[in-house]
Amino acid sequence: MKASQFFISTLKEAPADAEVVSHQLMMRAGMIKRLGAGIYNYMPMGLRVIRKVEAIIRDEMNRAGAVELLMPVVQPAELWMETGRFQAYGPELMRVKDRHDRDFIIQPTSEEVITDIARQELRSYKQLPRNFYHIQTKFRDERRPRFGVMRGREFTMKDAYSFDRDKAGALKSYQLMFDAYKRIFDRFGLQYRAVAADTGAIGGDASHEFQVIADTGEDAIAYCPTSDYAANVELAEAVSLIATRAAPTQALAKTPTPGKSTCEEVAALLGIALATTVKSLVLATDDKNEAGDIVKTTVWLLLVRGDHAMNEVKVGKLPGLKDAFRFATVTEIEEHFGCKPGYLGPIGLKKPVKVVADRTVAAMSDWVCGANEADFHITGVNWGRDLPEPDLVADIRNVVEGDPSPDGQGVLAIQRGIEVGHVFYLGTGKYSQPMKAQFLDENGKPQPFEMGCYGIGVTRILGAGIEQNHDARGIIWPASIAPFQVAVCPIGYDRSAEVQAAADALHAELLALGVDAILDDRGERPGAMFADWELIGVPQRVVLSDRGLKDGQVEVQGRREAEASKLPLAEVAAAVK
Ligand code: ATP
Ligand code: MG
Ligand code: MG
Numbered sequence: 001m002k003a004s005q006f007f008i009s010t011l012k013e014a015p016a017d018a019e020v021v022s023h024q025l026m027m028r029a030g031m032i033k034r035l036g037a038g039i040y041n042y043m044p045m046g047l048r049v050i051r052k053v054e055a056i057i058r059d060e061m062n063r064a065g066a067v068e069l070l071m072p073v074v075q076p077a078e079l080w081m082e083t084g085r086f087q088a089y090g091p092e093l094m095r096v097k098d099r100h101d102r103d104f105i106i107q108p109t110s111e112e113v114i115t116d117i118a119r120q121e122l123r124s125y126k127q128l129p130r131n132f133y134h135i136q137t138k139f140r141d142e143r144r145p146r147f148g149v150m151r152g153r154e155f156t157m158k159d160a161y162s163f164d165r166d167k168a169g170a171l172k173s174y175q176l177m178f179d180a181y182k183r184i185f186d187r188f189g190l191q192y193r194a195v196a197a198d199t200g201a202i203g204g205d206a207s208h209e210f211q212v213i214a215d216t217g218e219d220a221i222a223y224c225p226t227s228d229y230a231a232n233v234e235l236a237e238a239v240s241l242i243a244t245r246a247a248p249t250q251a252l253a254k255t256p257t258p259g260k261s262t263c264e265e266v267a268a269l270l271g272i273a274l275a276t277t278v279k280s281l282v283l284a285t286d287d288k289n290e291a292g293d294i295v296k297t298t299v300w301l302l303l304v305r306g307d308h309a310m311n312e313v314k315v316g317k318l319p320g321l322k323d324a325f326r327f328a329t330v331t332e333i334e335e336h337f338g339c340k341p342g343y344l345g346p347i348g349l350k351k352p353v354k355v356v357a358d359r360t361v362a363a364m365s366d367w368v369c370g371a372n373e374a375d376f377h378i379t380g381v382n383w384g385r386d387l388p389e390p391d392l393v394a395d396i397r398n399v400v401e402g403d404p405s406p407d408g409q410g411v412l413a414i415q416r417g418i419e420v421g422h423v424f425y426l427g428t429g430k431y432s433q434p435m436k437a438q439f440l441d442e443n444g445k446p447q448p449f450e451m452g453c454y455g456i457g458v459t460r461i462l463g464a465g466i467e468q469n470h471d472a473r474g475i476i477w478p479a480s481i482a483p484f485q486v487a488v489c490p491i492g493y494d495r496s497a498e499v500q501a502a503a504d505a506l507h508a509e510l511l512a513l514g515v516d517a518i519l520d521d522r523g524e525r526p527g528a529m530f531a532d533w534e535l536i537g538v539p540q541r542v543v544l545s546d547r548g549l550k551d552g553q554v555e556v557q558g559r560r561e562a563e564a565s566k567l568p569l570a571e572v573a574a575a576v577k
């Protein structure tokens with residue numbers, strides 16, 4: 001590639017709205033260009049990185065036995081109604097209508113469509129296991145798009161979906177993806193951690209996030225340096241919350257007073273110790289069997305830190321109640337209860353803990369919510385949404401450095417991370433059962449698919465990679481995902497026939513060796529030329545000048561190296577390869 005035929009557009013200054021270094025550097029290096037809030041053009045330089053990220057992902061997904069297909073960006077709402085997500089997803093889901101007034105969505109993820117494909121195509125156990133993936137544009141109407149491609153509204157994700165005949169098979173598929181993810185992130189050359197994550201409103205047993213370690217990360221990770229324990233802080237907190245719970249079997253033994261009980265009292269009845277910095281409102285929902293008996297009660301804890309509604313909500317299942325421990329995000333609460341955006345609700349307690357009447361909720365000043373049942377709705381209460389978010393780094397947590405590790409193998413350390421991947425065992429409840437996606441087993445009996453889903457934030461990788469790899473001069477791409485591996489920088493390309501001939505020849509030699517090299521034939525002054533390639537973050541630079549060529553020498557400098565080393569021209573290709 002010749003620079004004159006490519007498109008290079010660098011900036012001295014980053015726009016004022018770029019808060020984090022990766023956003024600033026991507027803008028300055030001309031990798032992205034803003035079109036709207038959380039919506040970016042991927043410019044040629046940035047697209048090259050995206051394509052390299054995608055190629056590594058494809059390679060490892062294929063190696064792990066996943067099959068690529070491509071599902072539409074715009075999807076009919078009917079499918080999303082089958083799982084209830086059309087109503088339940090909340091404001092992040094972009095809903096659109098066509099000219100016939102029919103409902104569609106712009107996909108934030110593709111479980112419904114892939115499950116629809118599976119129920120038509122995978123009819124027999126003999127066709128299982130199967131894992132389909134695609135690399136496709138996603139749209140999520142994020143409440144706060146920010147940090148450039150890190151939290152965009154339109155972004156690219158690789159999402160894969162596994163279909164198995166039973167849970168053991170699904171967990172095997174999960175492990176295959178987990179291992180593939182490790183290879184992928186190793187190949188990206190990023191420092192990351194796979195951490196246990198909550199299974200949220202989806203339920204299930206297994207979920208891991210792949211977190212790139214970075215101080216600017218929006219997530220916090222708790223890990224134990226002396227053992228393998230690593231979890232996102234929400235999960236670690238949940239575990240510690242449960243650990244500090246008093247007399248859990250007392251839960252529900254007494255009945256809270258309708259309309260009078262405070263959240264603290266309800267929590268006490270449920271045997272939950274509330275941390276001083278955290279206020280919780282306890283919610284419960286019942287699952288009933290056909291006879292109307294309560295077979296499962298899930299308890300939801302809505303946590304508020306200081307004055308702020310946290311973005312996370314914990315949902316615990318206490319031993320006194322019948323189900324497994326779990327927690328979810330506010331979004332998932334919204335999904336679960338199907339509320340409108342604008343106020344956070346509906347929130348309420350249902351049987352058997354019927355305590356929340358609007359007086360109670362109203363009495364909790366600063367709580368803004370509705371309830372689970374129409375009569376309990378409280379609107380116009382101003383909560384959470386308009387309050388500033390907790391400080392990114394210094395927010396208050398239940399779990400702090402030095403707390404005992406839940407595995408008993410040492411104490412916890414905490415670091416910040418960027419979620420770049422997520423693997424999730426789904427089971428049958430969320431998609432295959434509601435969508436009646438079934439295969440026939442050996443006995444000819446229909447069985448629901450055991451599913452898993454696995455995402456990687458393709459475009460987010462760029463931001464995360466830069467957060468981890470930069471200096472004062474710009475980006476330092478890991479070689480595997482750099483837009484170019486080598487910049488051939490002739491000094492006086494437009495003036496010296498000898499420099500031009502040597503640079504052309506070296507460029508051709510590198511290309512023939514399969515090295516992704518760019519020849520800077522723009523005739524820029526050395527300072528400006530070097531500054532561009534340092535900002536763009538190309539890992540190797542080769543400088544050719546009349547003076548050096550007189551002795552048959554060129555200068556080679558790695559992006560992390562303080563000084564260039566002189567090499568005979570004939571040895572350069574082998575050295576940078
Ligand atoms: P987050 O917690 O950051 O909002 P998520 O848990 O909602 O992410 P998933 O549904 O797990 O995201 O999607 C899989 C992957 O897609 C994430 O691990 C992340 O890398 C990426 N991703 C999610 N939301 C965005 C976004 N708004 N912009 C860019 N990438 C995203
Ligand atoms: Mg999200
Ligand atoms: Mg997440």
Ligand code: MG
Nearest residue numbers: 209419421422
């Ligand atoms: Mg996730």
